Amino acid sequence: MGEPLVQIEHVHKTFHKNNENINVLKDINLSIADGETIAILGKSGCGKSTLLNLIGGFHLPSDGQVLFDGEKVTGPSRRAIMLFQHYALLPWKTVLANVELALEPEQISAEKRRERAERYLHLVGLSNNLQQFPSELSGGMQQRVAIARALATRPEMVLMDEPFAALDTFTRYYLQDELLKIQAQESTNIVLVTHDIDEAVYLADRIIVMDANPGRIRRTVTINLPKPRDRSHSNFQHYRKLILDEFNFSRQNDDIEYNI
Numbered sequence: 001m002g003e004p005l006v007q008i009e010h011v012h013k014t015f016h017k018n019n020e021n022i023n024v025l026k027d028i029n030l031s032i033a034d035g036e037t038i039a040i041l042g043k044s045g046c047g048k049s050t051l052l053n054l055i056g057g058f059h060l061p062s063d064g065q066v067l068f069d070g071e072k073v074t075g076p077s078r079r080a081i082m083l084f085q086h087y088a089l090l091p092w093k094t095v096l097a098n099v100e101l102a103l104e105p106e107q108i109s110a111e112k113r114r115e116r117a118e119r120y121l122h123l124v125g126l127s128n129n130l131q132q133f134p135s136e137l138s139g140g141m142q143q144r145v146a147i148a149r150a151l152a153t154r155p156e157m158v159l160m161d162e163p164f165a166a167l168d169t170f171t172r173y174y175l176q177d178e179l180l181k182i183q184a185q186e187s188t189n190i191v192l193v194t195h196d197i198d199e200a201v202y203l204a205d206r207i208i209v210m211d212a213n214p215g216r217i218r219r220t221v222t223i224n225l226p227k228p229r230d231r232s233h234s235n236f237q238h239y240r241k242l243i244l245d246e247f248n249f250s251r252q253n254d255d256i257e258y259n260i
């Protein structure tokens with residue numbers, strides 16, 4: 001791992017709503033190394049998406065600062081892009097045109113744009129679906145288009161907000177494997193917000209466990225297992241249990257809001 005790509009330093013975030021200040025994040029400190037995959041886990045409302053938005057420059061800190069590659073983040077940039085649970089594809093455009101559209105801001109010829117879009121759609125296994133419309137594809141395929149569209153812009157970091165939450169278990173497993181393969185090939189950094197402990201242990205180098213009210217980092221857990229990981233191996237179960245224990249999952253009266 002190299003120098004930190006992202007440095008979050010004493011970040012606080014307060015939202016103002018109905019004449020009230022809501023302290024959403026309190027004193028967040030986190031360094032993310034180049035090449036590292038981070039998963040953020042925590043109860044609903046603890047500020048996971050807010051933290052992701054701060055890294056991407058979609059929100060700005062109320063106090064403290066976020067540095068990306070040593071420079072203060074002051075707004076969104078094409079170096080860090082967001083991938084959502086809902087694929088946000090344009091229904092009236094073909095698969096290919098959806099990916100090409102994301103490349104329009106780049107100063108490249110239409111031919112190069114097409115080549116690049118085709119290459120990334122090939123990477124996610126959709127070479128035979130270029131001329132189809134989103135409504136003709138399954139949810140998993142639509143999310144693959146969204147992944148291709150995100151990667152085609154060649155960001156240094158992809159910020160993922162529960163990217164596979166809307167998919168069935170098998171499609172989710174399949175896409176998690178695809179993501180690992182693509183990441184190995186493209187060296188894209190990933191920060192992933194998830195409610196799924198298995199997904200976090202499967203994909204992440206480090207898991208950030210957050211507490212709520214106000215949102216803060218409770219613990220970071222480094223997953224020292226080579227990838228791809230074996231979900232049924234005792235080492236995998238060890239980390240899974242460690243995270244479950246973090247949330248006192250075994251206690252009867254806790255109000256747990258996770259999809260395991």
Ligand SMILES: Nc1ncnc2c1ncn2[C@@H]1O[C@H](COP(=O)(O)OP(=O)(O)OP(=O)(O)O)[C@@H](O)[C@H]1O
Binds near residue numbers: 044046
């Ligand atoms: N733009 C906003 N204005 C006011 N309050 C906001 C805004 N964005 C988020 N919040 C509040 O900040 C808190 C944290 O929200 P956030 O979406 O970051 O949590 P989360 O951990 O991602 O939740 P979930 O797991 O349910 O998606 C919530 O109480 C939310 O209502």
